Amino acid sequence: MIDDARYIQILDTTLRDGEQTQGVSFSAEEKASIARVLLESVRVDRIEVASARVSAGELEAVAQITDWAAGAGLLERVEVLGFVDRGASVGWIREAGGRVINLLAKGSEKHCRGQLGKTLEEHVRDVRETIDHAQGAGLGVNLYLEDWSNGYRDNPAYVFDFVERLADAGIAHFMLPDTLGVMTPEQVRAAIADMVGRFPGLAFDFHPHNDYGLATANVLAAAMAGAAAVHCTVNCLGERAGNASLAEVVVNLRDQLGLDLGVDESHLARASELVEAFSGKRIADNAPIVGADVFTQTAGIHADGDKKGCLYQTRLSPERFARRRRYALGKLAGKASLLKNLEWLDIRLSEENQLKVLRRIVELGDSKKVMTVEDLPFIIAEVLDSNDYNHAELLACSISSSLDLESTASLRLRLGEECFVGSGSGNGGFDAFNNALAKVLKRRGLTLPPLLDFEVRIPKGGRTDALTECSITWQVDGSELKTRGVHANQVFAAIGATMRLLNILLHRAMTDAQRGAESAA
Numbered sequence: 001m002i003d004d005a006r007y008i009q010i011l012d013t014t015l016r017d018g019e020q021t022q023g024v025s026f027s028a029e030e031k032a033s034i035a036r037v038l039l040e041s042v043r044v045d046r047i048e049v050a051s052a053r054v055s056a057g058e059l060e061a062v063a064q065i066t067d068w069a070a071g072a073g074l075l076e077r078v079e080v081l082g083f084v085d086r087g088a089s090v091g092w093i094r095e096a097g098g099r100v101i102n103l104l105a106k107g108s109e110k111h112c113r114g115q116l117g118k119t120l121e122e123h124v125r126d127v128r129e130t131i132d133h134a135q136g137a138g139l140g141v142n143l144y145l146e147d148w149s150n151g152y153r154d155n156p157a158y159v160f161d162f163v164e165r166l167a168d169a170g171i172a173h174f175m176l177p178d179t180l181g182v183m184t185p186e187q188v189r190a191a192i193a194d195m196v197g198r199f200p201g202l203a204f205d206f207h208p209h210n211d212y213g214l215a216t217a218n219v220l221a222a223a224m225a226g227a228a229a230v231h232c233t234v235n236c237l238g239e240r241a242g243n244a245s246l247a248e249v250v251v252n253l254r255d256q257l258g259l260d261l262g263v264d265e266s267h268l269a270r271a272s273e274l275v276e277a278f279s280g281k282r283i284a285d286n287a288p289i290v291g292a293d294v295f296t297q298t299a300g301i302h303a304d305g306d307k308k309g310c311l312y313q314t315r316l317s318p319e320r321f322a323r324r325r326r327y328a329l330g331k332l333a334g335k336a337s338l339l340k341n342l343e344w345l346d347i348r349l350s351e352e353n354q355l356k357v358l359r360r361i362v363e364l365g366d367s368k369k370v371m372t373v374e375d376l377p378f379i380i381a382e383v384l385d386s387n388d389y390n391h392a393e394l395l396a397c398s399i400s401s402s403l404d405l406e407s408t409a410s411l412r413l414r415l416g417e418e419c420f421v422g423s424g425s426g427n428g429g430f431d432a433f434n435n436a437l438a439k440v441l442k443r444r445g446l447t448l449p450p451l452l453d454f455e456v457r458i459p460k461g462g463r464t465d466a467l468t469e470c471s472i473t474w475q476v477d478g479s480e481l482k483t484r485g486v487h488a489n490q491v492f493a494a495i496g497a498t499m500r501l502l503n504i505l506l507h508r509a510m511t512d513a514q515r516g517a518e519s520a521a
Contacts, residue, residue: 007260008253009229011205012038012246013048014275015065016081018237021281028061030278034234035065037274039074041267044246045229048102051081052089059096066097075099079142084126087133100140102175103130107145109158120158124165131169142173144207149178152191163199173205173229178218181211181241185221192225203228208244210236215244220252223259234275235283235290247272247289255315266322289321347380356383364467364486379467379486389503391416391510399429399491407432413440415506429491434498441502448501450475456490470494474501 015031018024026034031049038044050062062080069075075097082089082101093101105127106112112123127143134141143166145151151159163174176195178188188206195204206222208215208231219230232249236242247268253259272290276283285293339354349357357376360383396412406425409432413420420443424435438448453473458466470485470493481504485496 005258005260007262008223008227009045009205010246010250010261010263011046011048011079011229011231012042012044012233013207013231013243014038014233014235014237014246015047015049016051017048017207017231017239017243018233018235018275018279020239021237021242021279024237024279024281026061026278028057028064031061032064032068034271034274034278035078036068037267037271038234039069039077040072041264042246042271043262043264043267045262046077046079048079048081048231050096052083052092052101053085059092062093062096062098066099070097076140081144082130082134084123084130086126087130090130090133090137090139093139094137098139100142101134102142102144103127103134104144104146105162106151107148107159107162107177107179108151109155110150111147112158120161120165124162127166128169131166131171135170141169141171142175142205143171144175144177146177147179148176149183149187149191150180153187156194159195160198163195163202167199167202171202173203174199175205175207175231176227177207178209179207181209181215183218184212184214185217188218189221189225192222192227196226205229205231207231209238210241210243213241215242216248216252219244219249220256223253223257234271235279235281235287237275237279237281245288251289251316265320269321269323289316347376349380353380353383364488389507391506392499392502394495394499395419397433397492397495399433401429409433409436411436411440413437415440415444430494433491433495437498437502446505448474448498449481449505452480454494456493468493470497472497472501476505 015026015034019026035047035049038047049065050058066075066078069078076099078098079100079102080093080096080098082093082103084103084105089103090101106116106123109120112118112120116123118126131141145159145162148159174195176192183191188208192204192206204227206219206227206229208218208222215232215236219232222230230249230253231243232246233243234246236245250261250263250265250268253261269290272283283291285291288294357380360379364379393414394411395414398410399407400409401407406427407429408423408425409429410423411421411433413422420440422436422440424432424437424439426432426435434448441447451472452475453471455471457469465488467486467488468490470487470490471482472485472494473480473482475481481501483497483500483504485493485498485500487493487496
């Protein structure tokens with residue numbers, strides 16, 4: 001923890017460095033939408049939105065962003081990567097309405113000599129020429145020292161000399177990239193501290209990459225060493241293994257180091273969802289802060305601890321990020337997990353029915369990893385609608401469906417104390433199951449009643465893996481009888497409704513037979 005809380009800037013480079021992710025290319029409208037969310041809602045300090053001279057589409061995208069930013073009074077916070085190209089990038093940025101160039105220079109002697117074929121003196125001269133073009137055009141200038149991490153390691157004198165020669169050039173931020181993501185936190189902290197100590201009048205940014213999975217840790221190390229700003233992207237987008245995650249960086253700088261930031265955390269999840277949708281790159285469900293599952297307690301013991309005193313909660317509360325805590329419903333769920341979800345839905349059940357519902361949740365959990373709170377009303381309705389008869393039990397069932405071929409079904413069924421096997425085919429999996437079941441029932445002199453109506457639905461707002469509820473209306477003895485089945489697979493939900501009907505019919509038959517015997521006696 002840093003004793004005196006100081007302000008540290010956040011530069012988000014999702015729209016420039018993040019777009020270097022394989023397969024990611026934002027449209028002009030998408031870039032403008034992301035830029036607005038980052039600056040207006042999330043309130044990062046700066047955004048880097050493009051590389052100069054890439055394409056006509058990129059020029060249009062930057063123009064849209066700068067036009068909006070100018071009207072919102074945020075234009076100085078929009079930055080564009082430019083190159084040492086005798087003013088060509090400067091002209092491109094000016095045409096797009098930009099006000100800040102992030103000039104890419106060589107931060108290692110290896111790159112300077114190997115890629116440019118120039119000495120340090122020659123490269124500095126070229127850089128100064130571009131800076132003069134930029135400042136003459138009214139642009140603010142920041143300077144990237146590309147491959148700085150390797151340059152500092154291999155020949156620190158080159159780095160120091162380069163910065164010293166440009167210290168008076170009017171550069172707002174010297175930006176130090178770990179271009180290949182090769183540094184450890186200890187190395188970052190020592191190197192940044194050295195740079196800050198040698199050049200106390202200059203502002204240094206740290207730009208990490210995540211090749212070793214250390215990007216967020218390296219950002220913290222840079223902040224502890226005195227970096228004025230750190231760079232990140234939404235959802236860790238970036239070349240190869242990506243950059244540091246905006247969400248992870250923000251919460252760690254605040255919670256672990258006690259630094260002051262301008263970011264509004266309540267919009268981090270929204271920004272993540274937007275970038276996920278536009279980039280086509282799905283984030284992991286367990287991604288810190290923004291993942292779908294990170295505020296979900298799965299184990300029943302954790303739900304019980306929270307119910308008895310918030311024993312499993314930390315500073316990372318879901319409410320802090322405009323989210324809410326969930327308690328998973330699955331085979332690991334306990335009574336407390338169920339109660340937390342019932343409270344959310346404002347549903348009250350008796351102790352007996354709670355146990356019935358919980359048993360059904362555990363059963364479903366063996367076929368579906370987790371259920372959502374939206375699935376719960378289906379499960380409750382199914383359980384409360386059931387009389388728990390056990391005259392017939394489906395022991396095993398296989399359904400096969402193919403395009404332009406009949407579906408087939410094989411089953412093993414217990415009726416009373418006897419077990420039967422059967423198979424059938426039909427127009428779809430459920431029809432094939434019913435034909436197989438009919439063959440088995442025929443051996444016992446039984447038939448299924450006519451089906452009058454068949455309805456399948458998932459919870460509102462449900463996902464493709466949501467539980468499915470199947471309600472079937474049957475014609476039984478001149479009246480209608482409705483049965484319900486719930487399953488992750490819609491065919492097996494229909495089979496569940498059919499098995500419930502079969503148990504009801506068998507129970508009625510047994511009851512009638514018992515009454516007849518009693519009357520005869």
